[in-house]
Amino acid sequence: MLMRIDKFLKNSRLIKRRTVAKEACDQDRVSINGKAAKAGTEVKVGDIIHIEFGNSSITARVLNLTESCKKEAAATMYEIIQ
Secondary structure (H helix, E strand, O other): OOEEHHHHHHHOOOOOOHHHHHHHHHOOOEEEOOEEOOOOOEEOOOOEEEEEEOOEEEEEEEOOOOOOOOHHHHHHHEEEOO
């Protein structure tokens, strides 16, 4: 199963809104497996996502993809590496 990176970031609650996730991708602040990701880039289980937020950053591994999930279950979609 594949999912757009902007949708994954929103569903997993790594970024609160899809428009913000899209802007982060457009500004080259999101990468998948070391390559810059655009909003439409597909993400799959096992991919490593790196997000830059101003002067901090997050690296996470994709554990599962779900179309919609409750806030409590969102954290099960990824594992923070750094």
